[in-house]
Amino acid sequence: MRQLALAVELSVAAIYHHFPDKNTLYLEAVRFAFSDKEQVFDQVWKSDGSAEEKLGRFIRALIEVMLEDRDFHRLMQREILEADPARMQLLAQGVFNNQFCLLMQLVAEMAPDQDSHLLATSVIGLAKYYIEYQPLLKNFPGWKPEHEKPEFIAMHITTLLLNSFKAKAA
Amino acid sequence: MRQLALAVELSVAAIYHHFPDKNTLYLEAVRFAFSDKEQVFDQVWKSDGSAEEKLGRFIRALIEVMLEDRDFHRLMQREILEADPARMQLLAQGVFNNQFCLLMQLVAEMAPDQDSHLLATSVIGLAKYYIEYQPLLKNFPGWKPEHEKPEFIAMHITTLLLNSFKAKAA
DNA sequence: ATGCACCTACTGAACGTTTGTTAGGTGCCT
DNA sequence: AGGCACCTAACAAACGTTCAGTAGGTGCAT
Numbered sequence: 001m002r003q004l005a006l007a008v009e010l011s012v013a014a015i016y017h018h019f020p021d022k023n024t025l026y027l028e029a030v031r032f033a034f035s036d037k038e039q040v041f042d043q044v045w046k047s048d049g050s051a052e053e054k055l056g057r058f059i060r061a062l063i064e065v066m067l068e069d070r071d072f073h074r075l076m077q078r079e080i081l082e083a084d085p086a087r088m089q090l091l092a093q094g095v096f097n098n099q100f101c102l103l104m105q106l107v108a109e110m111a112p113d114q115d116s117h118l119l120a121t122s123v124i125g126l127a128k129y130y131i132e133y134q135p136l137l138k139n140f141p142g143w144k145p146e147h148e149k150p151e152f153i154a155m156h157i158t159t160l161l162l163n164s165f166k167a168k169a170a
Numbered sequence: 171m172r173q174l175a176l177a178v179e180l181s182v183a184a185i186y187h188h189f190p191d192k193n194t195l196y197l198e199a200v201r202f203a204f205s206d207k208e209q210v211f212d213q214v215w216k217s218d219g220s221a222e223e224k225l226g227r228f229i230r231a232l233i234e235v236m237l238e239d240r241d242f243h244r245l246m247q248r249e250i251l252e253a254d255p256a257r258m259q260l261l262a263q264g265v266f267n268n269q270f271c272l273l274m275q276l277v278a279e280m281a282p283d284q285d286s287h288l289l290a291t292s293v294i295g296l297a298k299y300y301i302e303y304q305p306l307l308k309n310f311p312g313w314k315p316e317h318e319k320p321e322f323i324a325m326h327i328t329t330l331l332l333n334s335f336k337a338k339a340a
Numbered sequence: 341a342t343g344c345a346c347c348t349a350c351t352g353a354a355c356g357t358t359t360g361t362t363a364g365g366t367g368c369c370t
Numbered sequence: 371a372g373g374c375a376c377c378t379a380a381c382a383a384a385c386g387t388t389c390a391g392t393a394g395g396t397g398c399a400t
Contacts, residue, residue, distance in 0.1 A: 001360065013362075014376050022360065074251065081247050083305045092309030100310045117312035118326050121303070122296055129295025135253040139262030140270045142287035156288050163337035164330045171386065183388080184350050192386060 027087075030079065033072050034095045040065055041099050051109045052162055058103065059127055060154040066131045067150055077132065100124075111165045126157045197260070200249065203242050204265045207235055211269055221279045222332055228273065229297055230324040236301045237320055247302065270294075281335045296327045 001022060005012045019025035044057045066073045079091065092100075100120060107123065108116040130137075130153045137143060146152045171192060175182040189195035214227045236243045249261060262270075270290060277293065278286040300307075300323045307313060316322045 002358085010375095011377055012360090013378080016361070017375065077247070077251050080302060080306065081244065081251060085305060088305045089309050092306055096306070097310060104310075104312060115312075115314075115326070117307075117310065117314070118317065121300060121307060122327070122330060125296050125299025125303070126292055128299060130291060132250060133291070133295070135255060135258045136250060136262055136266070137287075137291055139259050140267060140274075140287065142274060142285075144285075144287070147288065156285070157292070160292060160334045161330075163335075164333040167333035167337040172384080180349095181351050182386090183352080186387070187349065 030075060031094075033075055034091075037065060037069075037072065038095070038099065041102075045102055051106055054106055055110070055123070055161065056154065056158045058106070059123065059157050060150065062124065062127045063131065063150045063154050066128070073131065123157075123161060126160070127153070130157075197257070200245060200261070201265060203239075203245060207239075207242070208269065210235055211272075215272055221276055224276060225280070225293070225331065226324065226328040228276070229293065229327050230320065232294065232297045233301065233320045233324050236298070243301065280332075293327075293331065296330070297323070300327075 001012050001015060005015055008015070015025070019028070040061055041058065044054060044061050047054065047057060049057075079087065103120040103123060104116040107114075107119040111119060130147075134148060137147070171182050171185060175185055178185070185195065189198070210231050211228065214224060214231050217224065217227060219227075249257065273290045273293060274286040277284075277289040281289060300317075304318065307317070
């Protein structure tokens with residue numbers, strides 16, 4: 001609270017004048033941080049092109065959002081670590097549900113015979129892991145500087161998924 | 171430290187008799203927590219069969235370890251969230267390096283023309299995401315109870331990856 | 341066998357700092 | 371005058387850490 005007060009150039013007591021306690025302040029901060037992220041993805045869905053191209057663009061957008069706003073991403077990680085069921089439901093329904101459903105529709109289009117919930121999860125999981133674990137991955141042999149570049153990661157994930165779809169269809 | 175002392179039925183000072191400070195105690199705890207996990211994977215590498223079979227077994231083991239010992243998994247998540255560079259290096263080199271290299275070798279065998287660091291990362295990323303985000307994923311439409319079963323998740327990830335390898339080779 | 345020196349494992353009580361939170365007061369706008 | 375936004379200063383609790391001291395065991399000279 002003291003650090004926060006310093007950052008906003010107020011006294012600690014002034015913060016307590018606006019928020020009842022630390023926890024509700026935190027919750028409101030989380031909600032606020034999430035509120036403006038959705039628009040980035042809407043552009044992807046509005047764009048035209050094949051399903052394959054859309055998937056590529058979505059993955060690219062996902063990675064860029066996470067890399068651009070690291071504080072937001074860390075907040076997200078922390079929330080998941082906490083994993084409070086009530087808060088998970090709030091996050092899912094209030095924030096991510098729309099995007100997840102659109103992604104499910106997209107992968108269902110490309111691989112109609114597969115479980116689209118699982119596939120959508122795979123898409124997000126692949127992208128998220130590259131970002132979250134970058135500090136660790138750096139330390140393993142075989143790491144290259146380009147593994148940090150959004151377009152490189154996006155490319156790898158996209159081709160991996162498209163290849164998988166292709167093989168399944170055959 | 172006081173909570174820990176209570177848990178092990180010792181005084182706080184007694185703990186400081188065995189460990190110089192909290193940080194090194196924590197680090198040794200992390201190392202210890204992983205030390206017995208490593209054997210699980212060693213069995214996979216010692217087993218015989220095709221590379222495909224081994225990959226399937228590795229993924230299955232990965233998921234089972236993470237699901238079985240949730241405290242350990244949360245510990246890991248916390249470490250990654252913190253992302254202290256010095257500690258990341260210690261974790262990588264002291265704990266995970268061996269397993270990661272073996273996995274890289276395996277995927278290199280199956281897809282020699284691709285970046286094995288990226289592929290190994292994908293394997294772990296897919297598995298980890300399903301576990302970490304289960305509390306969130308439950309809340310999306312299309313979720314089924316079997317999405318929680320290790321063998322089901324392992325199967326999905328394994329076929330996804332093998333399909334991708336197949337397509338690339340063709 | 342006894343006394344002494346020395347060790348390890350442990351304790352209770354305190355150190356100084358940081359934590360979330362609040363009581364009481366000041367200045368400003370309406 | 372009264373309400374609003376804000377302050378200083380303090381509160382109790384929790385934090386990591388340390389310090390002086392003790393119980394019990396081992397080895398050794400007497």
